[in-house]
Amino acid sequence: MASKGDYFGLGRLLSIILAIIPVTSWVLGFLTRFSEGKILAGILRLILGWNIIWIVDLVLMILSGRILRIIPL
Numbered sequence: 001m002a003s004k005g006d007y008f009g010l011g012r013l014l015s016i017i018l019a020i021i022p023v024t025s026w027v028l029g030f031l032t033r034f035s036e037g038k039i040l041a042g043i044l045r046l047i048l049g050w051n052i053i054w055i056v057d058l059v060l061m062i063l064s065g066r067i068l069r070i071i072p073l
Contacts, residue, residue: 007032012065019061025054029067041071 007015007028018024026049033042045053057067 006061006066008035015065016061019058019067022050022054025057026050029053029057032067038071041069044070 007018008031010018018028026045029049030042030045033045053068053070060066060068
């Protein structure tokens with residue numbers, strides 16, 4: 001069975017492709033955090049998602065299939 005990616009349970013390969021594109025990574029990153037009920041983490045991604053977080057998310061998505069969890073609460 002294929003490994004699930006972090007973007008709403010999409011496949012890992014599709015999640016990696018979406019993470020490569022900065023705009024989709026930014027949008028899906030904060031939507032994922034909002035859907036998990038992590039409002040503060042979603043707002044931080046909305047504000048800071050265009051910089052280093054995008055690069056870290058891309059690396060983590062390739063290596064582990066998960067996005068960065070800055071605020072786990």
